[in-house]
Amino acid sequence: MSAAQGGVTRFLDGDVWYSFKQSPLAIASAVVALVCVFCAAFAGLVAPHNPADLATLELADALMPPAWLPGGRAQYLLGTDAQGRDILSALMYGTRISLMVGVASVLVSMFVGVSLGLVAGFIGGRTDAFIMRVCDVMLSFPAILVALLVDGVGRALFPQTHDALAFAVLIVAISLTGWVQYARTVRGSTLVERNKEYVQAARVIGVTPLRIMRRHVLPNVLGPVTVLATIQVASAIIIEATLSFLGVGMPVTSPSLGTLIRVGNDFLMSGEWWITIFPCVVLVMVALSVNLLGDWLRDALNPRLR
Amino acid sequence: MKLRSWLLALVCISACGWAQAVTLRVANQGDAQSMDPHSLNESLQLTFTSNIYEPLVARDKKLGLSPGLATKWTQTKPTVWRFELRHGVNFQDGTPFTADDVVFSINRAAGPGSDMQSYTSSFKEVRKIDAYTVEIETTTPFPILPDSLTNLYMMSKKWCEDNKATTPVDRRKGIENAASFRANGTGPYRLKERQPSSRTVLVRNGTYWGKVDGNVDEVIFTPIGNAATRVAALLSGEVDLMEPVPLQDVERIKASPALKVMQGPELRTIFLGMDQKRDELLFSNIKGKNPFKDKRVRQAFYQAIDIETIKTRVMRGASLPTALMVGPGVRGFSPEQNKRLPYDVEAAKKLMAEAGYASGFEVGMNCPNDRYVNDADICQAVAANLARIGVKVNLQTETKVSYFPKILRRDTSFYLLGWTPSTYDAHNALSSLIATPNDKGQGQFNLGSYSNPKVDELTVKIQGETDQAKRNAMIKEAFDLHSEDIGHLPLHQQALAWAMKKNIDLTQLPDNYMPYRWVTVK
Numbered sequence: 001m002s003a004a005q006g007g008v009t010r011f012l013d014g015d016v017w018y019s020f021k022q023s024p025l026a027i028a029s030a031v032v033a034l035v036c037v038f039c040a041a042f043a044g045l046v047a048p049h050n051p052a053d054l055a056t057l058e059l060a061d062a063l064m065p066p067a068w069l070p071g072g073r074a075q076y077l078l079g080t081d082a083q084g085r086d087i088l089s090a091l092m093y094g095t096r097i098s099l100m101v102g103v104a105s106v107l108v109s110m111f112v113g114v115s116l117g118l119v120a121g122f123i124g125g126r127t128d129a130f131i132m133r134v135c136d137v138m139l140s141f142p143a144i145l146v147a148l149l150v151d152g153v154g155r156a157l158f159p160q161t162h163d164a165l166a167f168a169v170l171i172v173a174i175s176l177t178g179w180v181q182y183a184r185t186v187r188g189s190t191l192v193e194r195n196k197e198y199v200q201a202a203r204v205i206g207v208t209p210l211r212i213m214r215r216h217v218l219p220n221v222l223g224p225v226t227v228l229a230t231i232q233v234a235s236a237i238i239i240e241a242t243l244s245f246l247g248v249g250m251p252v253t254s255p256s257l258g259t260l261i262r263v264g265n266d267f268l269m270s271g272e273w274w275i276t277i278f279p280c281v282v283l284v285m286v287a288l289s290v291n292l293l294g295d296w297l298r299d300a301l302n303p304r305l306r
Numbered sequence: 307m308k309l310r311s312w313l314l315a316l317v318c319i320s321a322c323g324w325a326q327a328v329t330l331r332v333a334n335q336g337d338a339q340s341m342d343p344h345s346l347n348e349s350l351q352l353t354f355t356s357n358i359y360e361p362l363v364a365r366d367k368k369l370g371l372s373p374g375l376a377t378k379w380t381q382t383k384p385t386v387w388r389f390e391l392r393h394g395v396n397f398q399d400g401t402p403f404t405a406d407d408v409v410f411s412i413n414r415a416a417g418p419g420s421d422m423q424s425y426t427s428s429f430k431e432v433r434k435i436d437a438y439t440v441e442i443e444t445t446t447p448f449p450i451l452p453d454s455l456t457n458l459y460m461m462s463k464k465w466c467e468d469n470k471a472t473t474p475v476d477r478r479k480g481i482e483n484a485a486s487f488r489a490n491g492t493g494p495y496r497l498k499e500r501q502p503s504s505r506t507v508l509v510r511n512g513t514y515w516g517k518v519d520g521n522v523d524e525v526i527f528t529p530i531g532n533a534a535t536r537v538a539a540l541l542s543g544e545v546d547l548m549e550p551v552p553l554q555d556v557e558r559i560k561a562s563p564a565l566k567v568m569q570g571p572e573l574r575t576i577f578l579g580m581d582q583k584r585d586e587l588l589f590s591n592i593k594g595k596n597p598f599k600d601k602r603v604r605q606a607f608y609q610a611i612d613i614e615t616i617k618t619r620v621m622r623g624a625s626l627p628t629a630l631m632v633g634p635g636v637r638g639f640s641p642e643q644n645k646r647l648p649y650d651v652e653a654a655k656k657l658m659a660e661a662g663y664a665s666g667f668e669v670g671m672n673c674p675n676d677r678y679v680n681d682a683d684i685c686q687a688v689a690a691n692l693a694r695i696g697v698k699v700n701l702q703t704e705t706k707v708s709y710f711p712k713i714l715r716r717d718t719s720f721y722l723l724g725w726t727p728s729t730y731d732a733h734n735a736l737s738s739l740i741a742t743p744n745d746k747g748q749g750q751f752n753l754g755s756y757s758n759p760k761v762d763e764l765t766v767k768i769q770g771e772t773d774q775a776k777r778n779a780m781i782k783e784a785f786d787l788h789s790e791d792i793g794h795l796p797l798h799q800q801a802l803a804w805a806m807k808k809n810i811d812l813t814q815l816p817d818n819y820m821p822y823r824w825v826t827v828k
Contacts, residue, residue: 053693054692054693054699055690055694057690057693059612059615059620060615060618060619062619062620082619082683083683083686084619084690251701251702252686252703253689253700266532266552266554269537269538269541269552269554269558270552270555270557270558271558272554
């Protein structure tokens with residue numbers, strides 16, 4: 001039996017899987033999240049049209065209502081926007097961009113936050129005080145404000161190529177506010193772990209501090225980080241949507257969910273509700289299902305709640 | 307008994323109070339960029355500052371000429387115009403308006419940093435004859451000179467010197483000065499409060515020399531960029547008047563019992579311009595040559611644009627596709643010339659192949675998103691059209707605050723612009739948009755530097771020609787040459803749509819000017 005198979009068996013026999021099977025809410029959100037992720041990941045295969053391919057846009061088909069309303073066509077299940085883009089396809093591609101921004105920015109902020117938290121907790125003293133004060137300062141700014149600032153700087157630095165860099169700028173902007181949570185959580189857990197016997201034992205036999213942090217402390221503080229990361233994915237997606245809604249996120253030519261909502265917002269008063277409502281619904285579905293999964297994971301990993 | 311008389315007094319006070327101060331809250335999709343009347347030659351900028359500053363020659367409600375700060379003008383020689391100035395006019399700070407201010411203002415508008423040079427490009431000298439007489443000498447005869455003065459506003463020499471604002475705010479270089487945030491004109495309104503991009507307040511100038519037809523005492527101007535928010539602000543009563551009405555919301559607002567929509571044709575022509583000067587485009591994947599120098603490429607772009615579908619879908623019918631750079635209502639427009647090349651993707655592809663771009667190329671396109679009706683949507687539709695002939699358009703849409711400085715610096719390869727000939731004469735379009743740019747202000751908005759010496763020659767001749775038939779023939783010839791060269795890609799004339807409360811009476815001008823002195827709130 002290989003290690004991977006062993007891991008799977010252990011997981012299936014374990015508490016976490018059991019608690020998952022017992023929670024209908026967790027199953028439902030996992031299904032919703034998986035469907036969204038699948039549609040987003042395989043948008044190129046699943047989506048009926050490619051909204052990024054401008055040559056296939058049919059302006060004459062602009063502003064069609066969803067298929068079940070009079071005037072709608074089966075070809076465009078959820079209707080079309082002002083440029084004749086199929087809403088359903090735009091949603092799939094948009095979800096992909098939103099998820100990519102969300103996951104990437106969580107990975108970046110997790111890497112930064114966990115490293116700094118480990119160092120702060122393990123070394124302590126002035127290093128700790130310094131890192132934690134930086135965290136306090138970061139926490140005193142609203143996330144959106146910092147993100148807007150980063151975006152503004154990005155725009156000023158790369159005036160011509162901004163749209164091409166929008167993706168990277170968004171990730172930096174969101175990560176810059178997200179890492180603080182990880183740093184604080186990891187520092188707390190590290191403070192507990194660093195005085196435990198296994199750490200002292202490692203120290204006694206002469207293992208370097210860097211190696212102790214990586215090989216011994218890190219695996220033991222990762223539990224809360226996983227929970228945090230799941231929840232942060234949802235909030236990163238929402239920050240991305242907010243920035244795009246404000247017009248500083250993804251450009252119209254490669255729209256994310258937030259951009260789609262912003263574009264559709266112009267038509268809210270004139271009865272073409274489908275352009276904005278569907279992206280809103282998808283945004284809520286993605287954020288809610290990921291959040292609920294995170295909640296369930298937190299409970300499942302918390303020994304006191306078992 | 308006592309209560310009743312008290313109530314009566316209260317009603318009286320509130321009624322009197324209402325009658326005393328009429329406030330008009332106006333929303334627009336963008337803001338006037340600066341309070342400096344010479345800093346940007348753009349309709350919104352000019353119509354807004356025209357409430358504070360005034361020209362020598364004004365326009366009446368039918369767009370005819372009427373006396374402004376000059377009471378009389380005569381052509382003393384073919385190249386000399388004499389203006390008699392109005393007596394007893396004071397600037398808002400109390401200094402009297404004299405010939406010195408006129409000489410100063412025209413030189414300011416013709417000088418460095420000014421965006422108004424296209425109006426003064428043929429001025430040779432502005433002379434003070436006496437305190438209330440001024441002469442303008444031009445390099446060539448200029449029979450329609452009074453028409454070209456209607457957008458040149460008079461500033462106080464003393465005030466500009468005191469405030470170190472003797473040269474205009476230069477949008478291209480991002481230079482601001484006191485005239486950008488404060489104002490001192492002779493007009494019916496004075497500037498009370500200026501918060502760029504958020505709120506500008508005008509109040510009635512109590513010492514105004516002229517008659518004010520309307521009854522508005524205070525104007526609160528708010529830019530609201532988002533179309534739906536602007537509509538919501540009007541529906542909820544937060545603003546009294548707004549323009550432009552998003553085309554998708556016209557019916558919705560018309561259906562409201564308290565509101566009305568005023569629609570009308572606009573003199574503005576929307577077109578696309580291409581950089582035809584540089585040897586290599588700034589934003590393209592073609593290196594070492596400029597595809598727009600090839601007429602076949604320009605024609606392919608022209609024929610690839612499906613203007614009728616843009617009209618029905620993007621503009622919801624509220625546009626008039628055009629083949630000319632001026633629209634009906636402009637002197638020199640001839641309907642028989644207004645025939646577009648047919649929309650034909652196959653022909654366009656063939657032209658691209660002949661030019662050596664069978665597999666297309668990439669080009670950056672600049673577009674405003676808060677200046678013209680559905681401007682960003684038009685650009686997106688054009689980008690989709692061009693994708694069919696293999697051209698990948700990297701579209702950058704942005705607010706006019708950053709858009710105008712950029713394209714006026716000519717930092718663009720392919721752009722969208724709208725133009726209303728402010729003299730209502732085709733000569734203005736020829737000299738501003740089509741003639742080869744020079745340092746005197748000719749071709750100041752010919753941002754792609756289209757150039758045809760024959761057209762330049764005709765433009766100068768048209769300016770001096772007094773015989774209307776000959777003049778029209780030359781205008782026709784110049785437009786024919788421009789169309790033959792495909793110097794620009796004309797798209798359409800947009801329609802005006804203003805929405806307001808039903809108790810507002812105003813004059814809608816086809817150049818989209820909205821003088822607040824003609825607004826009455828009943």
